[in-house]
Amino acid sequence: MESRILKPILAVYVALFLLFLYGPFIVLGILSFQQGPEGGPQFPIIEWSVFWYKHILGLAPPSRVSPLPIGISLFRSVTLAGMTMVTSTVLGVMSAQAFRRNFRGKTAAFYLIVLGMIVPGILVGLGSALVATTTGIERHWWSTAFATHVVYTLPFAFLVMLAIFNRFDASVEEASWSLGVSPITTFRKVTFPLIFPGVLSAMLFAFTLSYDEFARTLFSSGREQTLPLAIYATFTVEIHPNVFAFGVLTTLFSFALLTVYAILMSLSIRRAKRAAIQEAIE
Amino acid sequence: MSEEPILRLDGLTKDFGGQAALSEVSFSVERGEYVALLGPSGAGKTTLLRTIAGFETPSRGKIFLSGQDVTRAPVHQRGIGFVFQNFALFPHLTVMNNVAFGIRNGVNRLPEAEVRTRALEAIDLVGLKGLEGRNIGQISGGQKQRVALARTLVIRPKLVLLDEPLGALDANLRLRMRAELRRIREQLGIPFLHVTGSEIEALAMGDRLIVLDQGRIGQFGTPAEVYNRPASANVARFLNRYNVFEGALEGQAFASQYGRFPYGVRMAGQKPAYAVRYDRVVVKETGAAAQGPALRANYVASEYLGAAIMNFFETDDGKVVEVEHHLSNGPPTIFAPGRAYDLTWKPDDGIVFG
Amino acid sequence: MTPSQAAVEKVTNEPSQNGSASTYVLIAPAVVWMTLFLVVPMAMIIYVSFWTQTTFKIEPTLTLDSWQTFFASDTYINSLWTTVRIWLIVLVTTFIIGYPTALFVGLFVKNKTLQTALLVLCVIPFWTSFLIRVLAWRPMLGKEGAINIILQKAGIIHQPIEALLFTDLSVVIGMTQIYVVFMVGPIAFMLGRIDPNIIEAARDLGADFWRILRKIILPLSLPGVVVGAIFVSVMVLGEFATSAALSGRKVNLLGNIIVTEVGSLKWALASVVGVILTVIMGLVIAGLLRVVDLKKEL
Numbered sequence: 001m002e003s004r005i006l007k008p009i010l011a012v013y014v015a016l017f018l019l020f021l022y023g024p025f026i027v028l029g030i031l032s033f034q035q036g037p038e039g040g041p042q043f044p045i046i047e048w049s050v051f052w053y054k055h056i057l058g059l060a061p062p063s064r065v066s067p068l069p070i071g072i073s074l075f076r077s078v079t080l081a082g083m084t085m086v087t088s089t090v091l092g093v094m095s096a097q098a099f100r101r102n103f104r105g106k107t108a109a110f111y112l113i114v115l116g117m118i119v120p121g122i123l124v125g126l127g128s129a130l131v132a133t134t135t136g137i138e139r140h141w142w143s144t145a146f147a148t149h150v151v152y153t154l155p156f157a158f159l160v161m162l163a164i165f166n167r168f169d170a171s172v173e174e175a176s177w178s179l180g181v182s183p184i185t186t187f188r189k190v191t192f193p194l195i196f197p198g199v200l201s202a203m204l205f206a207f208t209l210s211y212d213e214f215a216r217t218l219f220s221s222g223r224e225q226t227l228p229l230a231i232y233a234t235f236t237v238e239i240h241p242n243v244f245a246f247g248v249l250t251t252l253f254s255f256a257l258l259t260v261y262a263i264l265m266s267l268s269i270r271r272a273k274r275a276a277i278q279e280a281i282e
Numbered sequence: 283m284s285e286e287p288i289l290r291l292d293g294l295t296k297d298f299g300g301q302a303a304l305s306e307v308s309f310s311v312e313r314g315e316y317v318a319l320l321g322p323s324g325a326g327k328t329t330l331l332r333t334i335a336g337f338e339t340p341s342r343g344k345i346f347l348s349g350q351d352v353t354r355a356p357v358h359q360r361g362i363g364f365v366f367q368n369f370a371l372f373p374h375l376t377v378m379n380n381v382a383f384g385i386r387n388g389v390n391r392l393p394e395a396e397v398r399t400r401a402l403e404a405i406d407l408v409g410l411k412g413l414e415g416r417n418i419g420q421i422s423g424g425q426k427q428r429v430a431l432a433r434t435l436v437i438r439p440k441l442v443l444l445d446e447p448l449g450a451l452d453a454n455l456r457l458r459m460r461a462e463l464r465r466i467r468e469q470l471g472i473p474f475l476h477v478t479g480s481e482i483e484a485l486a487m488g489d490r491l492i493v494l495d496q497g498r499i500g501q502f503g504t505p506a507e508v509y510n511r512p513a514s515a516n517v518a519r520f521l522n523r524y525n526v527f528e529g530a531l532e533g534q535a536f537a538s539q540y541g542r543f544p545y546g547v548r549m550a551g552q553k554p555a556y557a558v559r560y561d562r563v564v565v566k567e568t569g570a571a572a573q574g575p576a577l578r579a580n581y582v583a584s585e586y587l588g589a590a591i592m593n594f595f596e597t598d599d600g601k602v603v604e605v606e607h608h609l610s611n612g613p614p615t616i617f618a619p620g621r622a623y624d625l626t627w628k629p630d631d632g633i634v635f636g
Numbered sequence: 637m638t639p640s641q642a643a644v645e646k647v648t649n650e651p652s653q654n655g656s657a658s659t660y661v662l663i664a665p666a667v668v669w670m671t672l673f674l675v676v677p678m679a680m681i682i683y684v685s686f687w688t689q690t691t692f693k694i695e696p697t698l699t700l701d702s703w704q705t706f707f708a709s710d711t712y713i714n715s716l717w718t719t720v721r722i723w724l725i726v727l728v729t730t731f732i733i734g735y736p737t738a739l740f741v742g743l744f745v746k747n748k749t750l751q752t753a754l755l756v757l758c759v760i761p762f763w764t765s766f767l768i769r770v771l772a773w774r775p776m777l778g779k780e781g782a783i784n785i786i787l788q789k790a791g792i793i794h795q796p797i798e799a800l801l802f803t804d805l806s807v808v809i810g811m812t813q814i815y816v817v818f819m820v821g822p823i824a825f826m827l828g829r830i831d832p833n834i835i836e837a838a839r840d841l842g843a844d845f846w847r848i849l850r851k852i853i854l855p856l857s858l859p860g861v862v863v864g865a866i867f868v869s870v871m872v873l874g875e876f877a878t879s880a881a882l883s884g885r886k887v888n889l890l891g892n893i894i895v896t897e898v899g900s901l902k903w904a905l906a907s908v909v910g911v912i913l914t915v916i917m918g919l920v921i922a923g924l925l926r927v928v929d930l931k932k933e934l
Binding site: 169171172174176177178180181182185186189193 | 335336337356357358359361362363364366368370371372373374383384387388389390433434437
């Protein structure tokens, strides 16, 4: 390719592109250090301070700015995400395992599962709210919202596991059977340890998607709010830089989460030995 | 008193997508036998082996293990060991845990103390003493081969199936492992059914050979029988030891496009063909008196095979005829490239099919 | 290929064995879950759109009232056009803005690690909660926002641009920024799969860059474009938060209507909007899937 002119131009473009992507976050970060409690969520910075961080952590003196309802809604979000993560990963692994064989209705099942990630949250949320209202079922974050979250995350977990099984060399399973080991024990002792990195990815995916999910939760969680809902509620009223401080903190939290994940992954990959997950039989 | 054969197949047939991969395969393997399963690629050898093991279910026919019908039995209940071409070792376990896997987790599991003893025995048997603690990624191809073998032998299977076990090894290693395999088997006395694409390997290792041809048994006999009396032109071709000619049987001779060939052996009921071994053909200058069937061909090239020389000749219409000269019979003749020679052989050495 | 070769191919994970009872047991829970919690709710939306709406309740008596209300009202029809309009604009802008980046990452960057690093860089912004990222645009686009300040300081403009916030434009900018990565990813993936020898051969035959782009690169990346377009479309059509946060109620998407109507318990009308949204999405996805036979290409 005409690398000499084109590549540098594109490189500059990509740099600008990244600036575009990170712009709001940079602004967010800067403004989180706005002076409080009078300082608003806009420029200019009246005075640099960590007031809003203290405010988030409940350490600031009381002001007219009400604290973000973090505590309990954070708990709900994390728990909900955890429940979703476990359920959708288990279902995803089971379904992907089923897809290793042919069966009647396989294509239909595939589209049915993938449908969950195609339909926008607001529609699924509306639908489940309708079902709840007309059948008199109460809406809670741990029941109706949970069901809807799994609908959303299961397809992702499923597709990840499908990809992992696709590259999985089944001859180790056959070897295990030929040694007199039952299929169930084989799954426990051979298959699962080898697909574990994939399972980890699926779990992380599911957790992240559920944790930040709010369109689906909006209609299906009833009166008690999850964290995104709590934040959404602040949209309509005045916003303060505490939201930004919170944004910085959650980003750092996500960063920490992903670092933990990366460490777990590299540990388990070393154990799993690429041999069984490679495409080519040497 | 005749003992029940370890393995008996009865009319085994396997269809794949409308075509038959295996057709009415029936044979028995006796206790203590080493049977080599031979055939060109696509002949169905691996399918047959996998069906016996239970990885595939046959469309028709039965499989008997020590007299018991195991046709529908699940793999882990058959007691048949299987050694894979790519070894299929458990990458997340050490050598020790690979070998111990079956007796630790299988249907006939043993108490832990016994597991260790037996596993170490097996590791010693295959010559890997001292390597128990190694990870699979740290050992060589030949060592992996031995681990795969030890892992299977330790569960004391009634029969061991080997799917081209030496295929992934380089030539030198292959030769050494061949001897090892025989030694270990002799020591344990377990019957082996060994699939190979190499006729040399099959001839060298098997007490008996099965030649598989397009899903059917082409021949089943000792190496000497198969080698000297191939049952069909296909088997003869596959052995890579015979020149095979097309034509038709006419009275006491075989009419090919190169002349009439008298024959010494007749294998009935096959598609008509004529075969003569590479090392039974003699090269003469043109014009010399022929003492039997003869064929004119031009010399092309020679290949040095160590203990023999393979001379390649080509007839005017392009058919390649190979002549093997064992160096123990005397020094090789030098031929002139492009020149025509008469190739002859004794009529008794000709085999006709048809 | 002989049947035996087909059998050996099984080792490369093409399912050839047929499912037993255990297979159905494995797939059943997921199927049941999706049917109960996805299919049934969606069916409800269609069903309820035909129900009668009293002030705060709905009744199963079938009627076309809510449908009539929707199509008779200018506001609602406008929101329909607004949704389609914004969707198209965002689709185009994410494509235009995202493609050169995908080009760079997928084609020009040879080093695999660098490629992954760049893609990870693009994904990191997602670690900040979606809602907060949307909110963060306000101080960027406002009259006293970051953009205006920078532009004024640089002397490019003298008066702050008012149109940046609380307009169509702000919604488009916000959505583009948030969803453009979904375009870059699939396109970069497809571009990375192009055999560089093809481009080399075209160069040797004398083609210039623009020709190569038009005739080789674009067509080969098309499946990625389609996948990206499907992702972006689905997300934009279902949007309501970005428009709520950045347009101050001026831009009313179908999603916003649903939220408002549910807020006032007008379930039947909300369902009507839901059905319309589903139909639009179905048409868009079906149309996009016709552009490229995805099963073959992927």
